[in-house]
Amino acid sequence: GPKVLQIPSHQIIDMGQMVTLNCDPVSNHLYFYWYKQILGQQMEFLVNFYNGKVMEKSKLFKDQFSVERPDGSYFTLKIQPTALEDSAVYFCASSLPGRGQLYFGEGSKLTVL
Amino acid sequence: QQKVQQSPESLIVPEGAMTSLNCTFSDSASQYFAWYRQHSGKAPKALMSIFSNGEKEEGRFTIHLNKASLHFSLHIRDSQPSDSALYLCAVSMPSNTNKVVFGTGTRLQVLP
Numbered sequence A: 001g002p003k004v005l006q007i008p009s010h011q012i013i014d015m016g017q018m019v020t021l022n023c024d025p026v027s028n029h030l031y032f033y034w035y036k037q038i039l040g041q042q043m044e045f046l047v048n049f050y051n052g053k054v055m056e057k058s059k060l061f062k063d064q065f066s067v068e069r070p071d072g073s074y075f076t077l078k079i080q081p082t083a084l085e086d087s088a089v090y091f092c093a094s095s096l097p098g099r100g101q102l103y104f105g106e107g108s109k110l111t112v113l
Numbered sequence B: 001q002q003k004v005q006q007s008p009e010s011l012i013v014p015e016g017a018m019t020s021l022n023c024t025f026s027d028s029a030s031q032y033f034a035w036y037r038q039h040s041g042k043a044p045k046a047l048m049s050i051f052s053n054g055e056k057e058e059g060r061f062t063i064h065l066n067k068a069s070l071h072f073s074l075h076i077r078d079s080q081p082s083d084s085a086l087y088l089c090a091v092s093m094p095s096n097t098n099k100v101v102f103g104t105g106t107r108l109q110v111l112p
Helices: none
Strands: A005-007 A010-013 A019-024 A031-037 A043-050 A053-057 A065-068 A075-079 A088-095 A108-112 B004-007 B010-014 B019-025 B033-038 B045-050 B054-058 B061-066 B071-076 B085-092 B100-102 B106-111
Touching: A010 A019, A019 A031, A019 A088, A019 A108, A043 A065, A043 A075, A043 B100, A075 A088, B004 B085, B010 B019, B019 B033, B019 B085, B019 B106, B033 B061, B045 B054, B045 B061, B045 B071, B071 B085
Parallel strands: A010 A108, B010 B106
Antiparallel strands: A005 A019, A019 A075, A031 A043, A031 A088, A043 A053, A065 A075, A088 A108, B004 B019, B019 B071, B033 B045, B033 B085, B054 B061, B061 B071, B085 B100, B085 B106
């Protein structure tokens, strides 16, 4: 089936550093999402993105977070500066317009020390 | 704000049993209702979705939606150990932003 690729699979950084998580969505998909999951529990919506702009963001999407997809390349989530509570697995997903189904990547596990 | 709750939090059933998972949501104008399954350390994968009231069956899985009751469910017939996973229900927001909110999750363990 359609594949979403996430890089890196795991990153360990010190608190206060910047991190960029990369997502290569399904090629013909137009909606992109980032979700945060802690300890294998609830998948919490962070933000979604369409046509070069943020459609909606949650309260979890702090000012230190940003997303972009420059020139149709990777869809990125940047956190600057990181905090201890940012430690989680971040999942990227993509979908077609009007079709609800999301296709997820395998996740990027972020550990902030 | 859309609230999506699941019950039970966890469930242990014997192989061959019927398993029923529940999801409640807060906005009856929601448009997309789905169940995803996530094996440990893996990506969530869509199992089934439904857009209007009623029932839909695919193999051992049946999804049932009642918008008036703000409730939908997943039933797994003849549960298998390979069905052991975290089950997440998902609901789209009734807006034009395509936001999809996930429930709190039900962890299912099927014992051989």
